[in-house]
Amino acid sequence: MAEVNLRKIVKRYDDVEAVRGIDLDIADHEFVVLVGPSGCGKSTTLRMIAGLEDITDGDIMIGGDIVNDVPPKDRDIAMVFQNYALYPHMTVAENMSFGLRLKRYPKAEIKTRIDEAARMLDIVELIDRKPKQLSGGQRQRVAMGRAIVRNPKVFLFDEPLSNLDAKLRVQMRIEIKKVHQKVRTTTVYVTHDQVEAMTLADRVVVMNKGRIEQIGTPQELYHKPATRFVAGFIGSPAMNFLPCQLEENAGKMHIRLTERIAFPLPPDRAARYQNAKQGEKLLLGLRPEHITEAKGHAEPGIEAFDALLDVTEPMGMETLIYFALAGKQVCGRVNPNACAHDGEPLRLAVDLNNMHLLNEVTGAVI
Ligand SMILES: Nc1ncnc2c1ncn2[C@@H]1O[C@H](COP(=O)(O)OP(=O)(O)OP(=O)(O)O)[C@@H](O)[C@H]1O
Ligand SMILES: [Mg+2]
DSSP: OOOOEEEEEEEETEEEEEEEEEEEEEEEEEEEEOOOOTTSSHHHHHHHHHHHSSOEEEEEEEEEEEEETSOGGSOOOOOOOOOOOOTSSHHHHHHHHHHHHTTOOOOOHHHHHHHHHHHTTOOOGGTSOGGGGHHEEEEHHHHHHHHHHHSSSSSEETTTTTSOHHHHHHHHHHHHHHHHHOOOOEEEESSSOOHOOOOOOOOEEEEEEEEEHHHHEEHHHHHHSHHHHHHSSSSSSEEEEEEEEEEEETTEEEOOOSOEEEEEEOHHHHHTTTTTTTOOOEEEEEEEGGGGOSSOOOOTTTTEEEEEEEEEEEESEEEEEEETTTTEEEEEEEOTTTTOOOOOOEEEEEEEEOEEEEEEETBBBB
C-alpha cells in the first residue's frame, strides 16, 4: 500500500486544458473521492494516476516514487471502470485470476487469493459462471474481485456504480466501504454523485473546470464550504442563496433580505462579518434544513417570518416546502405534521447559527 501525491498536474489536449494544475496528497490507506460535474477533469486525473494518459506538466508519485514515465502495468495499481470490462468467454474465477496468471503466480497462491476475495464479495457460488450469467451487481463484484486479488498499492475507481439501478448502487456503495475497511488499500474514486462522494470518502476533493475547489472531510465540506460552487454542489436539496446586505441597526448588525425582512445576526456571526462592508452585494446561504416551521418559543439565532407556500412535497419523514423570498425560490424542510399546504401561509424560522455569507461577485464564503 502507498500514498499518492500529485504535484501541479496539468493535462492539455491541443487547445483544451482538461486539468489546470492540481496538488493533492493522498495518505496511505486513505479513501479519497474526486467529485464534480461532467467534464471537470475527474477521469483525466484518475487516468493520469493510472498511467493511461500522459501528463502535460507536473509530477505524480506513488509510494514516494515519481511515476511520470512508468507504464501502467508497472505502477502496481488496479482500476475498476464503469463498464466492468470482463472477458465474456472466461468464468468468474478465470476473470479474477487473469492478471495473476499473466504474472505467473503459483497456482496455490492464486486459489487462496480468489477464495478469499470471493468470500469477501459474497460471490463464492458464482465462481464457475460466465459474465453473461450474472446480474449487473454481480458483475460489478467480479470486477472488484479482479482488482482485490492483485493486492495492488492503489485502487482506482471511475464511476464503478453508474450502470446500476438506484437500489443496487446504495447496496454496492456499502459493499465497497466494507471491502475498504478490510483491505485498507489506498483508494481514489471518481463520481459525479455527491451523495456517493459523501458516503464513501475519508476526504472529498471537489473539482470544477479542471481545478480543485476544496478538499475536506464530508462534514467539513457540508458545514464549511469555501466557495459558492462547493456550497451549491454538496447537499440535496441544494443550499438556498438569497441576495442580501448587512446593515447596522440600533447598534446591532442585521442581515437585510427585503424591505420588510431583516434579521439580527447572532453575536458570533456579527463578530465574524464585522469587516464586510455595509451595503456590499452579498448572498445569504441557507440549507433547507435550516428553514423550518417556527416553534412557539424563542431560541438564540432562530428568527421567525411569514411565508406563502407555493408548493409542498411530502417525503414521508419530512415535507419539503417551496416559497418565494427576495425574488428567489427557496426550499425549506418542515415536519410532516407542520400543516404545510400548497398555496397557504406558514410561519417559518431560519437558523442563522448555521448561515453562510458569500461575496456575490467572487463566490467566496466570508
Ligand atoms: N482525448 C481527449 N481529447 C480532447 N479533449 C478531451 C479528451 N479527453 C477528455 N477531454 C476533455 O477534457 C475535459 C475533462 O474530461 P474528463 O473525462 O476528465 O471529465 P470528467 O470529469 O471525467 O467528466 P464525466 O463526469 O462526464 O465523466 C472535458 O472537457 C473533455 O471534453
Ligand atoms: Mg469521467
